[in-house]
Amino acid sequence: MSSCCTPAESNAAVLTAPPLSASHKGQIRTIALIGPPNCGKSTLFNRLTGLRQKVGNYPGVTVEHHSGRMKAIGRSDLTLIDLPGIYSLATFSEDARVAVDVLKGQMPGVAAPDAVLLVLDSTHMNRQLMLAAPILALGLPTLVILNMSDVLESRGGKVDVLAMARELGHPVALISAAKGVGLDRVADFLSQYGNFEVTRPGAVKLPVIQSADSYRKWATQVSSRTQYQQPNAPKWTRRLDHVLLHRVWGPLIFLAVVIAVFQVVFGLGQPLSDGLGNLLTGLGVKVAALLPDGWMRALLRDGLWNGVQSVLVFLPQILLLFAFIGILEDSGYLARAALIADRVMRSIGLNGKAFIPLLSAYACAVPAIMATRTIENKRDRFATILVAPFMTCSARLPVYTLIIAAFVPDRKLLGSFVGLRATVMLSLYVLGFLAALFTARVLKSSLLKASSAPFILELPQYRWPTLQGLGIRLYDRAKLFLRKAGTIILGVTFAVWVLSVLPVHSGQFSELTDSVIGHVGHWIEPVIRPLGFNWKIGIGLLSSIVAREVIVGTLGTLYGVDPETHAMGLQQALRGDMTLGGALALVVFFAFALQCTSTIIMVRRETNSWRWPAIQFTYMTVFAYTAALVTNQIVNLIAR
Ligand SMILES: Nc1nc2c(ncn2[C@@H]2O[C@H](COP(=O)(O)OP(=O)(O)OP(=O)(O)O)[C@@H](O)[C@H]2O)c(=O)[nH]1
Numbered sequence: 001m002s003s004c005c006t007p008a009e010s011n012a013a014v015l016t017a018p019p020l021s022a023s024h025k026g027q028i029r030t031i032a033l034i035g036p037p038n039c040g041k042s043t044l045f046n047r048l049t050g051l052r053q054k055v056g057n058y059p060g061v062t063v064e065h066h067s068g069r070m071k072a073i074g075r076s077d078l079t080l081i082d083l084p085g086i087y088s089l090a091t092f093s094e095d096a097r098v099a100v101d102v103l104k105g106q107m108p109g110v111a112a113p114d115a116v117l118l119v120l121d122s123t124h125m126n127r128q129l130m131l132a133a134p135i136l137a138l139g140l141p142t143l144v145i146l147n148m149s150d151v152l153e154s155r156g157g158k159v160d161v162l163a164m165a166r167e168l169g170h171p172v173a174l175i176s177a178a179k180g181v182g183l184d185r186v187a188d189f190l191s192q193y194g195n196f197e198v199t200r201p202g203a204v205k206l207p208v209i210q211s212a213d214s215y216r217k218w219a220t221q222v223s224s225r226t227q228y229q230q231p232n233a234p235k236w237t238r239r240l241d242h243v244l245l246h247r248v249w250g251p252l253i254f255l256a257v258v259i260a261v262f263q264v265v266f267g268l269g270q271p272l273s274d275g276l277g278n279l280l281t282g283l284g285v286k287v288a289a290l291l292p293d294g295w296m297r298a299l300l301r302d303g304l305w306n307g308v309q310s311v312l313v314f315l316p317q318i319l320l321l322f323a324f325i326g327i328l329e330d331s332g333y334l335a336r337a338a339l340i341a342d343r344v345m346r347s348i349g350l351n352g353k354a355f356i357p358l359l360s361a362y363a364c365a366v367p368a369i370m371a372t373r374t375i376e377n378k379r380d381r382f383a384t385i386l387v388a389p390f391m392t393c394s395a396r397l398p399v400y401t402l403i404i405a406a407f408v409p410d411r412k413l414l415g416s417f418v419g420l421r422a423t424v425m426l427s428l429y430v431l432g433f434l435a436a437l438f439t440a441r442v443l444k445s446s447l448l449k450a451s452s453a454p455f456i457l458e459l460p461q462y463r464w465p466t467l468q469g470l471g472i473r474l475y476d477r478a479k480l481f482l483r484k485a486g487t488i489i490l491g492v493t494f495a496v497w498v499l500s501v502l503p504v505h506s507g508q509f510s511e512l513t514d515s516v517i518g519h520v521g522h523w524i525e526p527v528i529r530p531l532g533f534n535w536k537i538g539i540g541l542l543s544s545i546v547a548r549e550v551i552v553g554t555l556g557t558l559y560g561v562d563p564e565t566h567a568m569g570l571q572q573a574l575r576g577d578m579t580l581g582g583a584l585a586l587v588v589f590f591a592f593a594l595q596c597t598s599t600i601i602m603v604r605r606e607t608n609s610w611r612w613p614a615i616q617f618t619y620m621t622v623f624a625y626t627a628a629l630v631t632n633q634i635v636n637l638i639a640r
């Protein structure tokens with residue numbers, strides 16, 4: 001190793017790297033996976049542990065620490081911790097703070113790591129190496145992993161791994177986490193340091209001045225001394241960005257993508273959902289015929305099956321929506337969408353970074369609220385947390401679909417390209433988004449006033465989403481949905497059925513209107529009558545505070561128990577029991593109300609106080625009530 005110093009190396013000094021000696025053998029129990037955002041840490045974590053942490057092609061996918069045993073490589077004795085990406089140890093965002101705290105052993109409840117797997121994207125070594133200096137200076141046994149070897153090689157890039165190991169004084173492995181190439185090097189590192197190219201402790205030049213500038217110079221020197229050749233920039237990433245980020249075409253294409261998603265989710269999803277509904281109803285009838293007539297049959301068919309099945313039929317639409325979100329996230333388009341949205345976000349006092357959690361809130365507000373950890377400014381972060389539940393999450397989909405299919409005619413608009421139903425659905429999504437923008441604007445000019453931060457986001461390269469990756473996402477999502485149907489929805493449905501037949505008078509169940517639930521429903525009816533809701537909808541609203549889609553299960557049970565609507569499908573029963581004004585008011589209510597216990601708990605956790613969730617719940621409920629009231633009155637006036 002050459003000694004210091006040429007003028008260009010003036011801010012580098014000779015430090016002694018931690019000895020890669022046998023003294024570390026047998027001591028390693030906990031290993032931290034650290035690296036810049038989007039370099040493939042979670043992909044590698046999944047490979048080594050056999051678990052399925054979320055992976056996506058944009059910076060900031062992982063915002064929390066996750067541990068797993070390295071079972072997949074036969075090392076169940078070792079714990080691997082996947083961490084959020086960081087650019088340096090000087091952190092400003094909440095997710096980066098988690099990574100640095102775990103790394104330094106300062107995270108309560110997490111063992112301090114004994115070793116580090118430092119993952120760097122080998123296609124951008126100059127920039128990525130800047131993180132190596134502060135990490136290696138920590139003095140922990142470290143394996144430097146140059147990931148994405150498949151891309152490096154296919155695009156004509158190269159790096160001298162041996163020279164890199166000598167330069168860094170630590171073992172280096174060139175791997176492809178996605179393809180599973182080179183993982184044996186990781187296993188070797190864990191079993192024996194001595195197997196690597198660097199077998200003796202060396203004097204390693206690391207910058208002593210801890211500044212971005214000195215790290216940049218150092219990284220450039222290391223790159224050039226290791227004959228690093230940057231791979232050719234992917235031509236089609238540039239060409240695509242030329243169009244997709246165009247000032248005029250960019251937003252128009254984004255809009256077209258969104259409309260196409262709705263058309264497919266509704267146009268293709270509805271027949272699939274109807275088919276599944278017929279199948280489930282048929283199954284219910286067959287099973288019920290096998291049961292003796294009596295309370296057991298009433299409970300299973302009218303109560304549980306009607307309730308759970310009403311929710312289950314929406315599985316196809318939810319999976320289609322998640323397939324689109326998956327393509328958006330895996331292709332790299334999500335980060336572009338954030339850039340396109342930056343102008344709009346700026347006008348409300350936030351920036352494009354807040355758009356990423358807001359987009360992910362289309363799936364579910366809970367992970368979206370966690371994803372706000374990437375926003376450095378605390379006031380911007382809180383504003384984003386408070387408006388995220390306005391974005392239309394997938395739990396609203398069953399409610400919207402049910403009401404739209406029951407009340408909106410299946411007509412074509414704009415030739416045969418867009419349907420009226422898909423347009424109504426899209427309008428509801430837009431309504432939620434506008435409410436989020438409006439509320440953020442109010443918050444940012446009052447309670448959470450702060451000067452706007454600059455928007456910096458590394459644009460990832462475009463990648464083809466893989467079928468396997470999408471398949472895993474959909475499988476996990478379907479499992480979650482079915483589990484929810486089998487637990488929360490089944491539980492609430494059961495409670496609703498029991499309360500709808502009690503009390504028992506001389507061995508006979510009560511009529512629905514005389515039951516406990518009937519009494520509660522009639523008691524709350526005056527409050528919701530102006531919105532066009534009857535007492536059954538009122539009970540649905542109460543039960544859906546647990547989770548939004550529960551209302552569909554509750555209504556399935558209530559209309560199933562009622563002898564008058566017992567034989568009808570839920571859509572038909574609702575058509576006979578609500579006006580158009582009431583139906584539209586119901587979807588508008590759901591667009592704005594915070595009907596989700598998990599979200600409330602998550603807001604409490606992320607803001608560390610009950611004050612914010614209390615303000616949020618009250619504000620959203622009042623907003624929803626007023627908007628539903630206005631909708632019902634206006635539609636009734638027009639329809640008169
Ligand atoms: N071609 C290729 N793609 C990879 C490789 N490893 C990861 N990727 C892709 O890179 C993207 C980012 O992967 P993640 O594992 O989510 O990256 P991360 O470092 O955990 O990202 P953050 O959690 O956001 O910091 C995903 O689209 C992966 O499929 C690889 O070896 N080759």
Ligand SMILES: [Mg+2]
Binds near residue numbers: 042043061083
């Ligand atoms: Mg990750």
